[in-house]
Amino acid sequence: MSNAHPSRTLRIVFVVLGVFGLGSFGWIAAGALQSGDCFGCDAWTLLPIPIGVACGAWLGIRAKHPAAVLVLAAASGAAMLFWIQAHDGWWAHRPPAAQAVPASR
Numbered sequence: 001m002s003n004a005h006p007s008r009t010l011r012i013v014f015v016v017l018g019v020f021g022l023g024s025f026g027w028i029a030a031g032a033l034q035s036g037d038c039f040g041c042d043a044w045t046l047l048p049i050p051i052g053v054a055c056g057a058w059l060g061i062r063a064k065h066p067a068a069v070l071v072l073a074a075a076s077g078a079a080m081l082f083w084i085q086a087h088d089g090w091w092a093h094r095p096p097a098a099q100a101v102p103a104s105r
Contacts, residue, residue: 018056021075026052
């Protein structure tokens with residue numbers, strides 16, 4: 001790909017890839033900042049999600065260089081693998097029930 005401006009359609013594809021990829025990484029980062037399940041903590045811990053979405057959109061709009069396109073493709077591919085693995089809402093499940101430990105005599 002040359003440094004010429006990409007077409008409008010290609011730029012929209014880049015924006016979608018960026019928002020999906022970096023928005024997913026923001027989701028993962030927000031989940032890592034939580035101390036419990038279901039995103040039930042402070043609102044500031046959710047900030048990585050809109051930051052990731054905004055950075056992905058910005059990078060998608062500005063993507064002309066092949067390295068930027070490669071970053072968008074790699075982030076989107078990694079995000080797709082994450083969502084395939086975590087499709088059922090694994091973060092919202094309760095922890096498994098503890099096994100009853102027999103009392104020692």
